[in-house]
Amino acid sequence: MQDAAPVLEARHIRRHFGAVVALADASLNLYPREVVGLVGDNGAGKSTLLKILSGIVAPSGGDIVIDSKTVLLRRAQDAMDAGIETVYQDLALVDTMSAYQNVYLGREELSPNPVARFFNLVDDKKMRARAREVLDALQVKVPSINVAVKGMSGGQRQCLAIARALLWGRRIVILDEPTAALGVRETGQVLEVIRDLRKHDVSVIIVSHNMQQLMSVADRITVMRLGRSIATRTVKDTEVNEIVGLITGAIPGDSPEALAQSAAQSAA
Ligand SMILES: Nc1ncnc2c1ncn2[C@@H]1O[C@H](COP(=O)(O)OP(=O)(O)OP(=O)(O)O)[C@@H](O)[C@H]1O
Numbered sequence: 227m228q229d230a231a232p233v234l235e236a237r238h239i240r241r242h243f244g245a246v247v248a249l250a251d252a253s254l255n256l257y258p259r260e261v262v263g264l265v266g267d268n269g270a271g272k273s274t275l276l277k278i279l280s281g282i283v284a285p286s287g288g289d290i291v292i293d294s295k296t297v298l299l300r301r302a303q304d305a306m307d308a309g310i311e312t313v314y315q316d317l318a319l320v321d322t323m324s325a326y327q328n329v330y331l332g333r334e335e336l337s338p339n340p341v342a343r344f345f346n347l348v349d350d351k352k353m354r355a356r357a358r359e360v361l362d363a364l365q366v367k368v369p370s371i372n373v374a375v376k377g378m379s380g381g382q383r384q385c386l387a388i389a390r391a392l393l394w395g396r397r398i399v400i401l402d403e404p405t406a407a408l409g410v411r412e413t414g415q416v417l418e419v420i421r422d423l424r425k426h427d428v429s430v431i432i433v434s435h436n437m438q439q440l441m442s443v444a445d446r447i448t449v450m451r452l453g454r455s456i457a458t459r460t461v462k463d464t465e466v467n468e469i470v471g472l473i474t475g476a477i478p479g480d481s482p483e484a485l486a487q488s489a490a491q492s493a494a
Pocket residue numbers: 243246247248249266267268269270271272273274275
């Protein structure tokens with residue numbers, strides 16, 4: 227997985243809000259078909275980093291590199307054009323619209339992408355067929371794509387939102403606590419869809435406070451503390467206790483030298 231170049235690199239990202247330093251020095255690499263978990267205590271800067279990668283918040287410093295090219299993400303649309311889809315916690319689904327309408331939601335005016343424009347012109351029938359295809363590919367089970375999403379479970383809605391990324395050909399999906407509001411069964415359903423994204427050449431960054439869950443879905447975990455990325459571990463070479471120790475500070479973070487080295491190694 228890590229033979230290839232990263233699809234996305236966040237390098238030494240900084241962001242302050244007035245006197246508050248939300249991010250002091252945060253770096254993160256994401257490789258093709260990889261799921262990276264981002265963890266840290268409340269206020270560690272996870273959401274701020276995700277918002278910067280989504281073009282919602284501007285960084286005060288640092289670089290974002292996609293496919294080895296530095297990019298400026300000034301607006302959400304810039305991030306989407308760069309292949310990044312963010313699934314927000316409130317999801318922005320429209321209750322009274324059907325599953326397939328929601329999969330297409332809002333793209334009409336959003337995307338200058340010719341493929342998206344093409345889909346805007348096609349009739350309902352084609353739209354439905356394509357929505358069905360995407361939902362099937364991810365094995366998202368919704369009662370019917372024609373029924374309003376109002377009656378759907380939180381899990382189904384979350385899966386629907388993730389499926390949009392596939393429809394629009396995004397290569398990176400960003401999820402901030404996607405299962406926080408879900409029950410056990412629904413959580414399982416969403417995790418399954420996240421795992422499946424790999425098969426479609428999509429890489430994922432996911433924030434979660436649930437370590438067991440994260441270890442079951444992520445390949446690597448990057449730990450943040452007080453606005454800094456302090457360590458990255460491969461899931462199969464670590465355990466929950468180590469990650470929790472790194473989060474709380476009971477286990478010290480890696481030295482700057484080790485951080486630089488692990489970045490170089492994972493890129494090797
Ligand atoms: N718009 C803002 N204005 C002022 N301060 C902010 C703003 N956004 C974030 N912060 C501050 O930046 C710090 C990092 O916040 P952030 O939301 O990124 O943390 P987090 O790791 O996502 O925490 P949580 O686990 O609670 O979601 C916090 O101290 C927060 O109060």
